[in-house]
Amino acid sequence: MIDRLYPYRFELFLFTQLSILFGSLIIPVEWFENWVMPVFLLCNIASGVLLVAKRRTLSRFMFSFLVISVVMFSMGFINSEIEHRFSYIKLGSYFIFFAIVTIEIIKQVWKAKIVGKNVILGVISGYISLGLLAFFLCLSIEIITPNSFSGIVSIPGVNTDTTEQLMYYSYVTLMTIGYGDILPITPIAQKASVFIGLIGQFYLVIITAVVVGKYIQHSNYNIKD
Template sequence: MKNTMLNKLYQYRFELFFFSQIAILFGSLLFPSDFFENILSPVLFLMNLGAGILLIAKNKKLMWFFVMLLVFSVIFFGIEVTKKQDTKFLDFLDMGIYFLFYVVVTFEIIKQIWGTKIINKNVIFGLMSGYISLGLIGFFICISIEMAYPGSFEGLNVTISQPEILTERLMYYSYITLLTIGYGEIVPVSILAQKAAVLIGMMGQFYLVILTAIIVGKYINQQRE
């Protein structure tokens, strides 16, 4: 029964992962910013991590590694909620966990898409999820830089005492840079922040140019066959 349920969920792994990411990105439109950033957003990230476990469930070693990351994230979230001690160091650890998670899960998504022979809705959801994961990688890079070296980005109009604004602004900046839109209201001023901006932009371009082209090519061949 357990394996049957897991197999059914596994068929929808890309959809579950994708929609949990969408909730992270746009959930703040439906809830007050303080509640979303302090309570709901961490829960949604945990759910996305859980969906990532399902995504790589066929790789047992990697699955247990993700389970370990989830356990640590739950512990850090519990400490943050109770406010029993200074959580800045734990915040860095938590961000490190999610950064590692999204790097690995993006690689796994790319590997699964790369190896597929049939282009279907799962592949399309996987393609979109991988791109969203790149933006989240960029977000964790940027927020880590800003927390470690305040003032690395101009135009934030926040302080570390306003994390709900800081995270929203840097999430926005990461995706605007990934999409190479660059409106310019947030500007990287430190060398480290500028290098991060270049890296995020390159990741977005490489992903779109290389992986999307491969999927389109496979789809055309599939239609011909």
């Protein structure tokens, strides 16, 4: 089963990522945040297990993390107080998960000899993973140090919350767009924002250059043949 799905690992991972990012466009925010997004996160973790399937030790760790996540989700479904009690552990776990997955995607893209569909999807998935990693970092900062970001407000007539706005801020910062509607105002939030912007630029410059270089090299080799 795993061997059959492994060639489609990047497609599955990217699909679950896009579901997490844009699911609230289709599903009401309250329903999405409380019920649907946790399910998509579990699916994303499952596809992350598939990403590292060729590495036994890491795949066992990721599978264990998947099982623990399912158990915690089930417990939170039964009792919301339990979910709130373990919120810090969940945030830390998701941060570690996306850090591991992002590094693994970069490694697989870096080691790829031929630039094909999988590599391109891997590059896209890696960039989105960086954004999710940035999101969990910002969310952790906001929980530990409340009001670290100004501009996070309830908009009349629009059903939004802190999670959605920090998700938006993380990707805007990663892409260095910087609209300025949400601002980091504490030192730790400011440093995290600088770090997110730097990582986003390093990824685009270095990883994109490597992929393009391999594509040009492979194309020249085919022309000579």
